[in-house]
Amino acid sequence: MFLTGTMQINAAGHLEIGGCDAVELAKQYGTPLYIMDEALIRQNCAAYRDTLAALYPESQVAYAGKAFLTTAMCRLVAEEGLALDVASGGEIYTAHVAGFPAGRLIYHGNNKTPDEIRFALEIGVGRFVVDSMSELELLNELAAAAGKTASILIRVKPGIEAHTHHYIQTGQMDSKFGLGLADGQALAAVETALKMKHIQFIGLHCHIGSQIFDLKPFQLAVQVMMDFIQEIRKKTGALVRELDLGGGFGIRYLRDDKPHSLKEFIELIATTVKAKAAAHNLPVPKLLVEPGRSIVGEAGTTLYTVGTIKDVPGIRRYVAVDGGMTDNLRTALYEAKYEAIVANKANAPAEDKVTIAGRACESGDILIRDIELPRLERGDLLAVLCTGAYHYSMSNNYNRYPRPAVVFVRDGRSDVVVKRETYADIIRNDVIPPCFQQSV
């Protein structure tokens, strides 16, 4: 059976995560429910932090908050000594309210608004990752108005195509993110930044994509970026002090997925940076990585209750659960594939091939196609695995379904970190204009 982190099957034949029986969690908190294995998240943070520090002391791991962010998660990331990659005013606000040290925030985004930038300047985010020339000019102006200097990394498109779903590829030339190398835009931005009064040019950033299994594109990206650092030195005399390589390291979703070990990945990028620095006779830059999925992905499980079961004779059996594309948009967006366990009868033999359907008004709302599972009936609990990254963070209220709660589990205890939405939450921002009120 495919189990992750602290998962085990207990004496009752129930799935247990973080020492908590999933059947009990469903009773206590209802379903759908996002369950996060806190020990596994912390273990992943520590693995990144310690592996990188051992091989490359001048380094920093920044957790990519877009994968999963709540105020409690900000606290955990701060406790584990990581920096935090934020990509919107909302993410900055979450970190700020949680008391996350602003100096450890790295602020991304291809269209930061003036209000967002002002907010980021006000609380003192550590790094702005500048994505365009237009943003550079805006940032310099707003920093001047605030009487501050913004420390920046410039986001570069290294021109590398990583093998992943094309919606989550970002490093290639035809991308909305970053500034091109081949067309000279990245160099022009560096030259401009160096002349600006309210900008301090610190370094470069790139991110080639997400859920990448092949290590070669990461190595290529490092080489391209180090060559660019050399070019910058030659053409401007400026030293690039930090190199941020983004995220993208792939994880297991299916039992046959075989990602490389984290150590192999870190070793490869660390040795490539060092080798290139030596070849160019450059001081080694501070190295940053921004993992999201590989910190939280395998630590998340979504628990659903089985409802309607419908046979389409000779074709398939649809088993509908009480969630779907509203809590897991990845199936509809990327045709993502998942494994599942029947949490209340985890030891029962697989004897039925079924398709797990969501309950949204959309034919494409299918969670898992053709999966072999024990015979299911209404009320059974289905645990879909590896849903920690880009699930809660991409959840939505389509059909006005309230979003699920999120619980952290650890050592037999469970804590709500996001409350389940209520119907009242659903209409919280609805307004009936006064002129309508006579009409019912």
Ligand code: LLP
């Ligand atoms: N840094 C930057 C600048 C990013 O854009 C991303 C992800 C990361 C770091 C973290 O990448 P990770 O380690 O998680 O692969 N919604 C898609 C993934 C979109 C990734 C966006 N950027 C999905 O569900 O697969």
